[in-house]
Amino acid sequence: xSKKFAFWFFLIGTLSSTALFLVLTADTHRQxxxxxxxxxxxxxxxxxxxxxxxxxxNDCHTILGFGGxxxxxxTKVYRRIGPEGISYVVKNPEVAFxxxxxxxxRTGITDEEVPQLIAFLKWVDAIDxxxxxxxxxxxxxxxxxxxxxGAVGMSRGAALFKEKGCIGxxxxxxxxGDIGPELDGIGSEHDREFFRKYIPNPQSVVPDSTMPAQxxxxxxxIDALADFLSNLK
Amino acid sequence: MKxxxxxxxRAYFTVALPLFILQVLMGLYLGFSYFAAVxxxxxxxxxxxxxxxxxxxxxxxxxxxxxxxxxYYIIPEETESEIYSVKLAYFQLGLLAATGVVAxxxxxxxxxxxxxxxxxxxxxxxxxxxxxxxxxxxIGMTIIRAKRWTAIQGTLLGGLVFLALLYLFxxxxxxxxxxxxxxxxxxxxxxxxxxxxxxxxxxxxFVLLKVTGVDRNIIEKWLYIEIGLFLFTGIAGxxxxxxxxxxxxxxxxxxxxxxALEPLPIIFxxxxxxxxxxxxxxxxxxxxxxxxxxxxxxxxxxxxxxWGFAHTLPQINYYTHGSQVTVSHGHLAFFGxxxxxxxxxxxxxxxxxxxxxxxxxxxxxxxxxxxxxxMLGMGLTFGVAxxxxxxxxxxxxxxxxxxxxxxxxxxxxxxxxxxxxxGGAIITAYDLLFLKPAGDATxxxxxxxxxxxxxx
Numbered sequence: 001x002s003k004k005f006a007f008w009f010f011l012i013g014t015l016s017s018t019a020l021f022l023v024l025t026a027d028t029h030r031q032x033x034x035x036x037x038x039x040x041x042x043x044x045x046x047x048x049x050x051x052x053x054x055x056x057x058n059d060c061h062t063i064l065g066f067g068g069x070x071x072x073x074x075t076k077v078y079r080r081i082g083p084e085g086i087s088y089v090v091k092n093p094e095v096a097f098x099x100x101x102x103x104x105x106r107t108g109i110t111d112e113e114v115p116q117l118i119a120f121l122k123w124v125d126a127i128d129x130x131x132x133x134x135x136x137x138x139x140x141x142x143x144x145x146x147x148x149x150g151a152v153g154m155s156r157g158a159a160l161f162k163e164k165g166c167i168g169x170x171x172x173x174x175x176x177g178d179i180g181p182e183l184d185g186i187g188s189e190h191d192r193e194f195f196r197k198y199i200p201n202p203q204s205v206v207p208d209s210t211m212p213a214q215x216x217x218x219x220x221x222i223d224a225l226a227d228f229l230s231n232l233k
Numbered sequence: 234m235k236x237x238x239x240x241x242x243r244a245y246f247t248v249a250l251p252l253f254i255l256q257v258l259m260g261l262y263l264g265f266s267y268f269a270a271v272x273x274x275x276x277x278x279x280x281x282x283x284x285x286x287x288x289x290x291x292x293x294x295x296x297x298x299x300x301x302x303x304x305y306y307i308i309p310e311e312t313e314s315e316i317y318s319v320k321l322a323y324f325q326l327g328l329l330a331a332t333g334v335v336a337x338x339x340x341x342x343x344x345x346x347x348x349x350x351x352x353x354x355x356x357x358x359x360x361x362x363x364x365x366x367x368x369x370x371x372i373g374m375t376i377i378r379a380k381r382w383t384a385i386q387g388t389l390l391g392g393l394v395f396l397a398l399l400y401l402f403x404x405x406x407x408x409x410x411x412x413x414x415x416x417x418x419x420x421x422x423x424x425x426x427x428x429x430x431x432x433x434x435x436x437x438x439f440v441l442l443k444v445t446g447v448d449r450n451i452i453e454k455w456l457y458i459e460i461g462l463f464l465f466t467g468i469a470g471x472x473x474x475x476x477x478x479x480x481x482x483x484x485x486x487x488x489x490x491x492x493a494l495e496p497l498p499i500i501f502x503x504x505x506x507x508x509x510x511x512x513x514x515x516x517x518x519x520x521x522x523x524x525x526x527x528x529x530x531x532x533x534x535x536x537x538x539x540w541g542f543a544h545t546l547p548q549i550n551y552y553t554h555g556s557q558v559t560v561s562h563g564h565l566a567f568f569g570x571x572x573x574x575x576x577x578x579x580x581x582x583x584x585x586x587x588x589x590x591x592x593x594x595x596x597x598x599x600x601x602x603x604x605x606x607x608m609l610g611m612g613l614t615f616g617v618a619x620x621x622x623x624x625x626x627x628x629x630x631x632x633x634x635x636x637x638x639x640x641x642x643x644x645x646x647x648x649x650x651x652x653x654x655x656g657g658a659i660i661t662a663y664d665l666l667f668l669k670p671a672g673d674a675t676x677x678x679x680x681x682x683x684x685x686x687x688x689x
Contacts, residue, residue: 053347
């Protein structure tokens with residue numbers, strides 16, 4: 001093999017790979033508009049991206065799997081803990097993570113910035129990214145629903161527990177979030193009356209509780225949840 | 234040293250070494266934060282994010298200063314002429330180092346672009362661009378004035394121009410996060426699996442040429458094949474970062490196939506390096522330089538080749554993406570491919586700066602092996618933590634912090650390895666800066682007769 005051959009090998013290899021890459025880049029630009037809902041990139045979403053960058057969130061959290069690995073991935077956080085959850089955590093990280101051995105810094109995010117950040121995270125959540133990450137994926141959610149139903153039944157309380165977002169912070173049988181404590185067997189520690197008071201105003205019963213008041217639930221829903229939780233024995 | 238202006242490189246390397254130490258010290262703090270409970274008061278003032286920004290930016294800065302110094306060392310010998318402007322080279326070093334220091338101090342006070350690895354604020358980006366332009370101008374003018382062209386300097390210059398161009402894609406603000414990451418990888422991936430491979434391929438070829446005395450035509454021929462394979466697999470292989478960002482599905486195929494081929498150039502490079510070393514026709518006086526080159530090739534293979542391949546296929550990457558498996562790969566690959574390469578060049582060049590024919594290798598050996606083994610340990614414990622994370626969090630669906638609890642022990646072990654790594658790095662940096670000739674009493678057996686051979 002001559003040096004000249006080696007040079008041509010280098011040139012053709014590089015150029016062919018570059019050509020393929022550039023063609024696909026052009027096509028990606030075309031398709032990404034649909035895949036990411038680029039038409040929904042409102043001013044709020046863009047402002048939210050700037051908030052995300054301003055506080056350097058990305059050097060602790062990953063988003064789309066990139067960034068720091070020190071804190072949970074934020075790609076699907078909107079579906080995981082919802083807008084109230086996001087707002088609560090970013091405004092009061094020192095309360096939300098009081099019992100955690102890993103803390104989140106108080107960034108001093110303003111009241112104006114919080115909804116913008118939420119708009120950005122909502123937009124990211126809707127990106128069609130091949131159902132990643134697995135822990136928040138559609139496929140994974142179906143599997144966890146089945147596991148949860150098998151473990152705690154299908155009562156109205158159980159459905160509310162999932163739909164009203166309790167599961168974003170609490171877990172049952174290893175399914176759910178971990179900002180708040182696991183609730184397996186919680187029914188043997190507290191009775192129905194306790195939950196009826198605790199859910200709408202946690203601090204009225206347990207003064208140093210870090211759980212936010214659930215004041216959007218109707219009295220009827222609170223009763224159903226209290227039934228459900230007090231039966232977890 | 235054949236040309237007086239090569240001494241510029243010494244300043245570059247001398248600035249790079251303390252930055253290296255600062256980088257690994259910051260890494261130690263990151264490791265500590267992974268298993269210890271850092272109080273809220275500390276986290277509020279000095280968050281993990283800031284420490285990470287400093288750790289990664291210092292890495293890039295000192296590696297680039299090493300490459301630039303390496304280029305200033307190599308170009309005079311390749312072009313057989315002095316550097317176009319020595320003053321400009323020193324000015325450029327001052328500019329880039331000052332920009333780096335301002336950036337790091339800025340991070341501490343929250344002045345930050347907020348994009349991982351590209352945290353340097355945009356005004357400072359402009360200074361980096363000016364520094365890069367001065368550098369390319371200086372190197373380019375040296376080559377043009379000398380009118381002498383070799384494959385090694387061509388590869389080096391090509392890599393440096395490519396490197397500088399790619400940096401520009403990281404500067405704009407992109408509204409669409411998916412597009413943002415798309416071009417983010419043009420900087421990150423096409424640097425480490427493209428431009429940097431050209432630069433380091435050329436540097437390694439130069440060192441091997443000088444150390445082994447193998448015929449230039451043979452070395453340059455294999456250099457072409459090696460960089461041809463690197464760019465063929467690396468450019469389209471960027472696709473392995475586009476699996477989960479909202480890009481079209483064909484990236485799963487393109488990324489999967491091309492990145493599955495990415496170990497090829499590395500296997501080739503290991504074979505190539507080993508072959509040149511084996512067929513050397515010069516008696517080697519400073520074996521440490523040669524050892525470093527070989528360990529560099531092997532580590533490059535392990536960290537970038539094996540570890541990269543292990544989680545590059547979409548079926549696996551779906552579970553490992555953005556986990557400690559990535560961290561394991563990142564550490565082994567950067568250390569193997571770039572840190573050891575820079576240290577090889579530093580050892581080679583410092584003997585010339587100080588006009589030491591045979592240097593005392595004892596400290597250097599301790600430094601090299603402490604670092605290499607400590608990093609291997611870190612790679613393994615990061616990897617174990619990563620597998621635990623992928624399984625518990627991604628397969629079973631446990632919460633993030635519940636999973637971290639199970640990884641905590643392994644992160645603590647990583648920290649202990651990290652202490653050894655910092656120790657090894659300090660020994661190495663100290664050894665380089667205060668390199669001493671081997672005394673007769675300390676000279677290893679047999680080196681007397683080797684001393685009659687060529688120069689290393």
